[in-house]
Amino acid sequence: MGFVDILNVTKKFGNVVALDNVTLSIDRGEIFAVLGPSGCGKTTLLRIIAGLELPDSGKIIINGVDVTYEKPQKRRAVMVFQNWALWPHMTVFENIAYGLKIRGVSRNEIVKKVRWVLELVKLEGLEDRYPHQLSGGQQQRVALARALVVEPELLLLDEPLSNLDARLRIEMRDELRSLIKKLGITAIYVTHDQEEAMVVADRIAVMNRGRVMQVGTPSEIFFKPKDLFVATFIGRANVIRGVAEKIENEIVYAKVNDKLIVGLKSSEDLSIGDSIAIVVRPQFIKLGCRGDEDNIFIGRVLSSKAIGLLTEVKIDTPIGILTVAVTGLYQKDISSAVDICFDKENVYIFRYEEVSF
Amino acid sequence: MNPIGSLLEVKNVVFGGRNITIVVLKGVSFGSIINSFVVATISTLITTAIGIAIALILPLYDFPGKSILRNLAIVPLFAAPFASGYVVKKFFDWRYGLLSYVINDVIGIPLRIGFESFAGVILSEVLSLYVIVYLNVSAAINSIDYTLIEQALNLGSSFRKILRDIIIHLSMPGIAAGASLTFILSIEDIANPIIFKEDRLIAYEIFRSFQDPTTGSRSPGAIFMTILIILISLGVFIGIRRYVSYKRYAAITRGFKPLKPLKLSRKGIALVYLFILPFLLFASIPQIGVFILAFSTRWYEPLPEGFTLKNFAAFVDDKIVFTAIRNSIVYSLTALAIIAFMSILIAYSSARIKGSLSYFLDTLATIPIAVPGIAIASGFFLLFTSPPFRGTLFDPVLFSPGTAITIAYTVRRLPFMVRAVYAGIQQVAVELEEAALNLGASRFKAFTSAVLPLMALHILGGTLVAFVYCLSETSVGVILGGLKGVSVGHAAPITFIMQDYLETLYGTQIVGALGAILIILQVIATVTSSAILRGYVVIGVR
Ligand SMILES: Nc1ncnc2c1ncn2[C@@H]1O[C@H](COP(=O)(O)OP(=O)(O)OP(=O)(O)O)[C@@H](O)[C@H]1O
Ligand SMILES: [Mg+2]
Numbered sequence: 001m002g003f004v005d006i007l008n009v010t011k012k013f014g015n016v017v018a019l020d021n022v023t024l025s026i027d028r029g030e031i032f033a034v035l036g037p038s039g040c041g042k043t044t045l046l047r048i049i050a051g052l053e054l055p056d057s058g059k060i061i062i063n064g065v066d067v068t069y070e071k072p073q074k075r076r077a078v079m080v081f082q083n084w085a086l087w088p089h090m091t092v093f094e095n096i097a098y099g100l101k102i103r104g105v106s107r108n109e110i111v112k113k114v115r116w117v118l119e120l121v122k123l124e125g126l127e128d129r130y131p132h133q134l135s136g137g138q139q140q141r142v143a144l145a146r147a148l149v150v151e152p153e154l155l156l157l158d159e160p161l162s163n164l165d166a167r168l169r170i171e172m173r174d175e176l177r178s179l180i181k182k183l184g185i186t187a188i189y190v191t192h193d194q195e196e197a198m199v200v201a202d203r204i205a206v207m208n209r210g211r212v213m214q215v216g217t218p219s220e221i222f223f224k225p226k227d228l229f230v231a232t233f234i235g236r237a238n239v240i241r242g243v244a245e246k247i248e249n250e251i252v253y254a255k256v257n258d259k260l261i262v263g264l265k266s267s268e269d270l271s272i273g274d275s276i277a278i279v280v281r282p283q284f285i286k287l288g289c290r291g292d293e294d295n296i297f298i299g300r301v302l303s304s305k306a307i308g309l310l311t312e313v314k315i316d317t318p319i320g321i322l323t324v325a326v327t328g329l330y331q332k333d334i335s336s337a338v339d340i341c342f343d344k345e346n347v348y349i350f351r352y353e354e355v356s357f
Numbered sequence: 358m359n360p361i362g363s364l365l366e367v368k369n370v371v372f373g374g375r376n377i378t379i380v381v382l383k384g385v386s387f388g389s390i391i392n393s394f395v396v397a398t399i400s401t402l403i404t405t406a407i408g409i410a411i412a413l414i415l416p417l418y419d420f421p422g423k424s425i426l427r428n429l430a431i432v433p434l435f436a437a438p439f440a441s442g443y444v445v446k447k448f449f450d451w452r453y454g455l456l457s458y459v460i461n462d463v464i465g466i467p468l469r470i471g472f473e474s475f476a477g478v479i480l481s482e483v484l485s486l487y488v489i490v491y492l493n494v495s496a497a498i499n500s501i502d503y504t505l506i507e508q509a510l511n512l513g514s515s516f517r518k519i520l521r522d523i524i525i526h527l528s529m530p531g532i533a534a535g536a537s538l539t540f541i542l543s544i545e546d547i548a549n550p551i552i553f554k555e556d557r558l559i560a561y562e563i564f565r566s567f568q569d570p571t572t573g574s575r576s577p578g579a580i581f582m583t584i585l586i587i588l589i590s591l592g593v594f595i596g597i598r599r600y601v602s603y604k605r606y607a608a609i610t611r612g613f614k615p616l617k618p619l620k621l622s623r624k625g626i627a628l629v630y631l632f633i634l635p636f637l638l639f640a641s642i643p644q645i646g647v648f649i650l651a652f653s654t655r656w657y658e659p660l661p662e663g664f665t666l667k668n669f670a671a672f673v674d675d676k677i678v679f680t681a682i683r684n685s686i687v688y689s690l691t692a693l694a695i696i697a698f699m700s701i702l703i704a705y706s707s708a709r710i711k712g713s714l715s716y717f718l719d720t721l722a723t724i725p726i727a728v729p730g731i732a733i734a735s736g737f738f739l740l741f742t743s744p745p746f747r748g749t750l751f752d753p754v755l756f757s758p759g760t761a762i763t764i765a766y767t768v769r770r771l772p773f774m775v776r777a778v779y780a781g782i783q784q785v786a787v788e789l790e791e792a793a794l795n796l797g798a799s800r801f802k803a804f805t806s807a808v809l810p811l812m813a814l815h816i817l818g819g820t821l822v823a824f825v826y827c828l829s830e831t832s833v834g835v836i837l838g839g840l841k842g843v844s845v846g847h848a849a850p851i852t853f854i855m856q857d858y859l860e861t862l863y864g865t866q867i868v869g870a871l872g873a874i875l876i877i878l879q880v881i882a883t884v885t886s887s888a889i890l891r892g893y894v895v896i897g898v899r
Contacts, residue, residue, distance in 0.1 A: 050795055072794045073794060073797045073798065077795075078795060083786065085788035087789055087793075087807055087811075089810045089811060098798075102793075102797040146796070150796065
């Protein structure tokens with residue numbers, strides 16, 4: 001049993017199933033990310049934990065207490081909203097002090113605590129400003145400070161960085177992690193940004209269409225995806241369609257356009273003759289291979305595009321057009337021939353169902 | 358059925374020692390029920406045509422002097438009960454009217470024109486009601502996303518085609534709502550029939566039945582008329598239910614692109630200045646006339662005899678007028694307190710509670726838009742003169758009409774206030790309230806600390822307008838106001854006294870002065886509240 005237990009929670013809005021039998025267990029002191037595409041039910045899950053929404057069925061247990069039908073005011077789960085929800089008619093000080101006032105904390109204590117939290121989030125000296133007089137990053141910190149100041153047992157963060165520009169987002173995510181860790185708070189961190197989830201979280205739950213697809217550490221999710229959705233949602237991926245030809249233990253031999261690809265069996269219920277999807281990440285495809293490696297194919301360069309530190313090369317091969325990520329600059333003429341290969345440990349083979357996406 | 362009277366009278370007479378032709382538009386009578394229908398239908402048709410024409414020009418085109426025309430177009434929104442209608446009647450009187458005076462006496466054409474009876478009522482309705490159609494239609498046009506039009510232009514459609522295929526089509530709801538409201542307002546109107554002394558109309562018959570309150574208003578005939586008028590209005594209301602919902606006006610559209618007006622061609626400009634401008638000026642005659650009347654010593658002949666300020670002094674000097682003003686303020690302020698409280702309650706619940714309760718509240722709060730004032734007045738009269746209310750402080754005859762009037766004001770203005778408050782709540786992101794709940798605040802505390810301050814301006818704006826319109830409320834005031842008689846210490850509101858003083862020797866000018874003040878208050882309230890509400894951007898969601 002974890003610190004927070006979400007048991008078989010289902011929530012429908014009309015005929016939209018926002019959450020479909022969701023079960024998760026979050027340990028004390030853990031930063032737990034909920035990751036998924038827009039509309040998959042992340043916000044709904046947080047709102048149910050916060051008590052702002054009631055589930056149709058299932059239970060929410062915090063610290064051993066069933067709080068499913070507890071009023072939002074009574075839960076010690078404090079939320080940082082997706083749009084931060086700062087009160088525009090209150091100063092930074094008043095915004096942060098609000099929760100303390102409600103809790104009947106004395107004036108002196110309030111001043112002390114607000115000062116403490118402002119220092120924590122590096123906003124000293126801004127207490128008399130109004131939200132509209134702050135930058136996006138500062139507003140985000142105020143929202144965070146407002147939640148932290150009441151020293152919650154459980155912090156709920158709903159895409160806290162999504163309103164920031166890309167640079168600030170990268171800066172803030174490290175800061176956010178070390179801050180939460182420093183205070184030892186348990187946090188549920190909702191995001192649709194897989195990189196952010198990997199950096200911030202101890203464990204990640206990947207969601208799709210209201211269902212939890214996989215739960216694991218960032219590396220488990222990245223290196224051992226349990227299904228096609230997770231494999232393609234996390235990181236970039238080449239997806240090749242084929243048929244399972246032979247299965248030996250955990251290794252699958254797949255047939256694609258008369259060529260054979262060897263990879264890891266990643267779906268449990270996979271049998272010979274099944275239609276399959278083969279996933280290979282661009283960074284695991286090597287160019288210029290020796291003869292004794294797995295999965296060697298000859299291809300032709302279609303295009304190459306430098307993106308920052310990487311060069312993205314598109315190669316036409318007998319198994320289809322593949323995207324390959326090469327470190328540094330790649331200088332080879334268009335349509336020149338090149339050998340490509342990839343290790344079977346880096347190939348995930350899933351049973352392919354038409355309704356997968 | 359035998360029609361009585363004549364549509365048009367053309368006579369050659371000797372007037373002021375000269376041979377002239379008089380043309381008087383009147384109308385024929387088929388009995389009050391049919392008369393009311395005919396008058397309301399004709400008024401609606403003319404009003405709708407004019408309203409649409411103006412609404413198609415003003416928002417869609419740019420031309421020199423546009424802002425002047427736009428302001429001019431809403432002048433009839435500001436009405437002085439009785440005074441405006443009186444000015445219309447006076448202006449179009451063939452004997453003493455300014456129009457015939459100019460045509461015949463000044464220019465010298467041997468012709469005098471008059472509007473009387475039904476024609477007078479219709480004329481007066483049209484001049485004051487086209488603005489309802491205009492505002493509804495132009496609101497619909499302004500809510501068209503310009504990308505729709507750009508898309509059509511991009512596909513090679515001409516603007517004329519776009520007008521026909523898209524704009525007219527999408528403004529249908531506005532046309533329907535405007536026309537229906539016009540119909541209701543003209544069938545229930547009581548002031549114009551009184552002014553033109555046309556008693557062969559339903560509204561007048563109901564009004565007359567109250568002149569002998571102990572028996573008349575309980576007569577089967579009066580009750581029948583009342584029920585009939587309620588049924589007509591409710592029928593129309595059900596038809597336009599969707600368009601009058603306060604929620605409709607509060608929807609926030611994302612990524613909405615407003616209309617870009619087109620340059621009007623030279624021919625178009627000529628048409629605007631030849632037809633629309635003169636009409637708008639013409640339609641402003643009542644308002645201008647009210648101010649002239651307010652400062653006149655006496656205005657019986659075509660031109661006022663002289664000017665004075667003493668009509669305003671009557672507000673204090675004339676004890677009856679003074680009491681009426683005091684009554685109106687007391688009733689309105691009381692109603693306002695209830696309206697503010699109720700509208701916050703209703704708007705908040707229907708914004709936060711989803712499903713059928715919210716729909717029910719919306720309907721409940723919008724119905725009074727369609728129920729005629731005279732029906733509300735007679736409804737409350739019947740209710741409060743029967744047990745268990747008979748003889749209590751609700752009883753308008755035995756106790757005082759004040760209570761019933763206040764309640765009626767509340768009911769009549771509530772829909773508009775709910776609309777303003779609802780729009781206000783919509784502006785406040787729900788997360789702002791949830792953030793407070795999440796930090797441990799109670800619902801009440803969350804509402805008062807995180808929502809109420811952010812919509813205070815909406816409430817203020819709505820309150821201001823509601824107050825002024827309570828002061829100008831006519832139907833209920835006129836019907837119930839005099840039930841305890843009019844002597845020192847009476848209980849009637851301003852509008853009752855305006856009706857009572859109309860066409861008395863010096864009273865007419867006092868009516869003008871009261872009307873002028875009401876117009877000024879309406880302008881102030883409208884301008885202030887729209888400035889407040891427009892300057893208020895979407896809060897909470899960035
Ligand atoms: N109050 C509501 N009424 C009806 N449908 C809703 C409501 N709230 C959410 N939904 C639906 O439930 C589904 C999940 O919504 P939710 O807001 O939880 O998604 P999300 O994962 O947070 O998405 P995003 O990343 O865009 O914020 C969506 O299909 C959404 O349309
Ligand atoms: Mg969300």
